[in-house]
Amino acid sequence: MSDAKNHSGLSRRMFMTGTVSAAAAAPLLAKSTEAAEPSPARSAEPRELSAVSMRINRQAYNLALDNRTSLLDALRDHIGLTGTKKGCDHGQCGACTVLVDGKRVLSCLTFAVMAQGREITTIEGLASKDGGLHPMQQAFIDHDAFQCGYCTPGQIMSAIGCVNEGHAGSQDSIREYMSGNLCRCAAYPNIVDAIVQARDETRKV
Amino acid sequence: MRPFTYERPKNVPAALALASKFAAKDDPPTEADAQFIAGGTNLADYMKLGVARPERLLDLNGLSEASLRQIKITDKSIRFGALVRMGEAADREEIRSGCPVIAQSLQLAASGQLRNMASLGGNVLQRTRCEYFRETSWPCNKRKPGSGCSAMNGFNRQHAVLGTSDACIATYHGDFAQALIALDATVEIEGRRGRRTLAFAKLHQLPGKTPNIETNLAADEIITAIEVPLGPWSSRSRYLKIRDRESYAFALASAAVALDMDGDTVREARIALGGVATVPWRAGAAEDVLKGKVLDEATANRAAEAAFADARPLAFNGFKIELGKSTLTRALLETRDMKS
Numbered sequence: 001m002s003d004a005k006n007h008s009g010l011s012r013r014m015f016m017t018g019t020v021s022a023a024a025a026a027p028l029l030a031k032s033t034e035a036a037e038p039s040p041a042r043s044a045e046p047r048e049l050s051a052v053s054m055r056i057n058r059q060a061y062n063l064a065l066d067n068r069t070s071l072l073d074a075l076r077d078h079i080g081l082t083g084t085k086k087g088c089d090h091g092q093c094g095a096c097t098v099l100v101d102g103k104r105v106l107s108c109l110t111f112a113v114m115a116q117g118r119e120i121t122t123i124e125g126l127a128s129k130d131g132g133l134h135p136m137q138q139a140f141i142d143h144d145a146f147q148c149g150y151c152t153p154g155q156i157m158s159a160i161g162c163v164n165e166g167h168a169g170s171q172d173s174i175r176e177y178m179s180g181n182l183c184r185c186a187a188y189p190n191i192v193d194a195i196v197q198a199r200d201e202t203r204k205v
Numbered sequence: 206m207r208p209f210t211y212e213r214p215k216n217v218p219a220a221l222a223l224a225s226k227f228a229a230k231d232d233p234p235t236e237a238d239a240q241f242i243a244g245g246t247n248l249a250d251y252m253k254l255g256v257a258r259p260e261r262l263l264d265l266n267g268l269s270e271a272s273l274r275q276i277k278i279t280d281k282s283i284r285f286g287a288l289v290r291m292g293e294a295a296d297r298e299e300i301r302s303g304c305p306v307i308a309q310s311l312q313l314a315a316s317g318q319l320r321n322m323a324s325l326g327g328n329v330l331q332r333t334r335c336e337y338f339r340e341t342s343w344p345c346n347k348r349k350p351g352s353g354c355s356a357m358n359g360f361n362r363q364h365a366v367l368g369t370s371d372a373c374i375a376t377y378h379g380d381f382a383q384a385l386i387a388l389d390a391t392v393e394i395e396g397r398r399g400r401r402t403l404a405f406a407k408l409h410q411l412p413g414k415t416p417n418i419e420t421n422l423a424a425d426e427i428i429t430a431i432e433v434p435l436g437p438w439s440s441r442s443r444y445l446k447i448r449d450r451e452s453y454a455f456a457l458a459s460a461a462v463a464l465d466m467d468g469d470t471v472r473e474a475r476i477a478l479g480g481v482a483t484v485p486w487r488a489g490a491a492e493d494v495l496k497g498k499v500l501d502e503a504t505a506n507r508a509a510e511a512a513f514a515d516a517r518p519l520a521f522n523g524f525k526i527e528l529g530k531s532t533l534t535r536a537l538l539e540t541r542d543m544k545s
Contacts, residue, residue: 046208046260067211067262070249090250094318103321109249110322113211114242114264162317165292179452180316 050113056081057125063112071115072096072107075122083123083153087182094181097154097161098122104161123153126160136160139198140191147185155181159195168199207258213267217395220263221425225397227261228424233417235332237424241265243288243324246315247331255341256332256348265324265427273429276300283307285431287326291381292317294325305543306442306461307433310384313446316453326428329382329392329408329485330420334455335364335375346372347416362521363455366529367482369517373416375483376455377409382485383461384444387477390433396426405431409484416483438463438475441543445536446479447528456480458529460536464500471495474537478512481529488512491533505537506530 049064056079063078072089075081075098087095089108096108099121126134136156139145146152158181162168167177174192183191214220220241227239234240240259242248243266251257265273265288273288278299285294294300295311315323337343337355344353356364356374364374382405390405408420422428442463448454459479465472474495476488491512498504509530516526 046210048210050211067209068206068252090253091246091319094316097318104318105322106246106318109246111211111242111245111249111262114245114266116213158318161321165296165317167317176452177317180318 052113052116054112054115054118054120056120057122065112067111067113069112070108071098071100071110071112071120074112074115075107075120081122081124084157085150085153087151087154092182093151093154094158095151095154097157097181099157099161102164104158121157123156126156134160135201136163136194136198139194139201142197143190143194144187145190145194146183146187151181151183151185155183155191159191159198162195163199163202168195171196206252206255207260209252209259210261211264212261213264215267216269217273217427217429220265220268220427221395221397223261223263224427225425232424233419234330234422234424234426235419236417239263239424241427243327244290244319244322246319246323247327251332251339254339256339270429278303280435282435283433285325285433287428287430288324290321291315291323291325291328292320295320302440304388304433304435304439304442306384306387306444306463307381309444310380310446310461313444313452314380325381325431329379329385329405329428329431330422331379332419333375334378336360338375347375347412347419350415350417357519360521361519363457364519364522365481365483366516366518366522366525367478367486367513368411368484370412370414370416370483372414373412373483374519375412375416376480377482377484377486378455378480379485380444380446380456380459380479382409383459383477383479384442385431385433386485386487387461387463387475388433388439388442389475390431392428393430393432394422394426395429396423400429405485406487412483436465438465438473441466441540442475443536443540443543445532445539447532458525458532460529460533462533462536462540464537464540466500466541469499469501471498471500474508476508476512476533476537478529478533481513481516481525488533490514495537500537500541502534502538505534508537509533 052065053062075084085095087093091106091109096106097104098107100118136159162177168174171192174195224239228237239261241263273286275286277284291311295308301308338345338347343355346354365376385405392403394401444461446456446459456479458481461477463475474492476491478486478488491508494508494511513526
């Protein structure tokens with residue numbers, strides 16, 4: 001089952017990547033991203049594109065972006081990483097949650113230029129190179145913690161942040177600290193169970 | 206969204222220089238061509254909606270001054286650098302135990318993601334969520350001075366009952382600000398003309414006839430720190446927030462309470478109310494009722510009556526008066542019963 005899932009996800013992602021400009025999508029192994037303090041993004045004219053470099057899922061990217069581009073749109077439309085979802089696009093639903101320098105944030109309310117030099121982790125960056133799922137991904141499958149799946153990438157990224165922050169101590173705490181992720185299918189009880197399982201597994205490691 | 210230039214100044218003086226270069230002298234910060242951004246949770250949202258229309262964004266996250274990111278706790282005060290994130294401040298154990306009202310006001314606000322993003326300096330400056338302010342097709346005196354107030358005769362269930370004017374009834378939704386105003390916090394502000402310290406109670410302005418002017422800040426000034434004095438009231442303090450749902454919602458009514466008690470008698474009470482007023486709201490009349498009295502349900506009720514004596518209800522928000530009173534009464538009694 002997980003094989004089929006990976007295959008269909010991969011091919012759709014590749015299709016999406018193929019539809020965006022190759023220049024923007026091509027990851028460059030740029031040395032600028034290795035520098036501790038990359039030169040700050042700036043633009044003299046409002047409509048001039050800004051050069052933005054960031055690391056996404058351990059890979060360096062150099063992008064030329066309109067300043068208005070959200071990190072969410074940069075990930076989805078410019079890089080082709082469509083795992084991160086756009087729900088409300090106004091910071092109310094949590095579907096766009098990613099990790100920036102290890103902390104969960106909303107990519108829809110983050111201007112991509114402000115992510116200059118940061119390390120971004122999306123749902124695509126969780127599995128190991130051999131395809132092994134992150135314990136949180138596996139826990140969501142084990143507990144059937146979704147129906148339609150649209151909120152799931154955001155739920156999983158937020159859940160990882162929640163555990164890392166030390167806010168997954170009890171089911172009540174998980175409910176409170178996961179309240180920024182809405183699930184219209186109401187899979188909440190199973191999501192809580194999944195987080196409890198992944199929390200305990202990651203503690204064992 | 207209106208196109209904008211983006212700059213990331215390296216320190217506070219550089220940020221101020223850019224702001225004063227591009228902001229007209231009398232612009233309120235929210236209407237200036239050059240505006241500061243930190244967490245962006247409020248501003249980015251309002252830029253998407255076309256409510257905020259800066260021509261230049263000045264990103265404060267590159268500022269090199271270390272004190273902007275530090276929390277300094279002594280016996281006398283807690284000093285928050287303005288770029289400290291809400292979540293970081295809410296999680297500090299010394300604050301949770303030493304001044305719970307501060308930690309609770311932060312922890313009960315927004316969501317885990319938003320608290321990781323939002324800076325404390327930006328949090329206190331958050332703009333109202335009035336639906337008519339957010340949607341640019343409606344007349345709104347705050348967004349477009351002189352155009353009228355659509356909420357006054359509209360669906361005003363979430364609107365304010367205290368501090369309103371004929372021009373504006375938009376609620377100030379912040380929680381942290383209620384703890385700050387109750388505890389007599391101060392804000393440190395840096396501008397091109399130097400540094401000034403302002404009582405937090407003087408930072409926000411009542412809407413009056415100019416609801417578009419929300420604060421006492423100039424467009425080329427930056428909040429650099431917020432300082433909260435500590436005292437015998439700090440550990441016996443609490444933030445009670447009542448919402449339409451249990452989590453991740455703005456307050457319908459809330460109360461920040463800190464009590465200095467001598468046995469059953471109140472030496473000094475500090476009270477602020479959220480969700481019901483147009484600005485962070487100190488309930489001085491309620492504090493006066495309690496001073497020197499034994500705090501029981503009857504005195505708590507009298508204090509709550511005093512707090513809402515001047516409330517002005519509209520068609521759909523009258524329930525906030527009763528809810529606000531109950532919220533304050535409960536917060537007072539629960540705070541009384543805390544171990545100090």
